[in-house]
Amino acid sequence: MTKGPVRLDVSVSYAAPRTGVPAATSFRKWVAAALRGRIREADLAIRIVGAKEGRALNRHYRGKDYATNVLSFPAELPEGVKMPLLGDLVICAPVVAREAKEQHKLAVAHYAHLTVHGVLHLLGWDHDDDKEAEAMEQLERDILAELGLPDPYAEE
Structure with a gap:
């Protein structure tokens, strides 16, 4: 665990209508919460897209022909290059x-959850098996609780 403030450079771009989509300051706050105690500095980009772009990216990078909620692209730096670039x-x-x-959640809470979820992927967390999924979900719950947000995995 790292102590002290996190130096963040979070770029947020909107390639979809902004109606109902949180402001960039909210995304930055959620990223900071996900990184607190885990990393000292980070640069990352968040792009908010529409269904067409989301589907095209998911098809190209994951081979799945549908738009998904969040995609994480960890930075792949050349060996020996030391930069705080985390990914997109x-x-x-x-x-x-x-x-x-569908899940009867506030949209802002769902955006917060998916941002935290995506950032944890950028840090190397995954949910490929039950044990990993359980650990990652608990970490997400803890981070969101610190933000005053509900458990995203609670039954409706």
């Missing part, structure tokens, strides 16, 4: 809005 997140606004409605 792509969040698909229409998918987030649909899922929030």
Whole structure:
């Protein structure tokens, strides 16, 4: 665990209508919460996209022909290069809005959860097996609770 403040450079771009999508300051706050105590400095980009771009990216990078809620692209730096570049997140606004409605969640809470989830992926966390999934989900719950947000995995 690292102590002290985190130096962040979080770029947020909107390639989809902004209606119902949180402001860049919210995304920065959620990223900072996910990184607190885990990393000292980080540069990352978050791109908010529509369904068409989300689907194209998911098809190209994951071989899945549908738009998904969040995609994480960890930075792959050449060996020996020391930079705080963490990677990129792509969040698909229409998918987030649909899922929030279906799951009876506030959209802002769902955006926060997916941002934290994506940042943890950038840090190397995964959910490929039950043990990893359980650990990652608990960490997400803890981070969101620190932000005053509900458990994203609680039953409706």
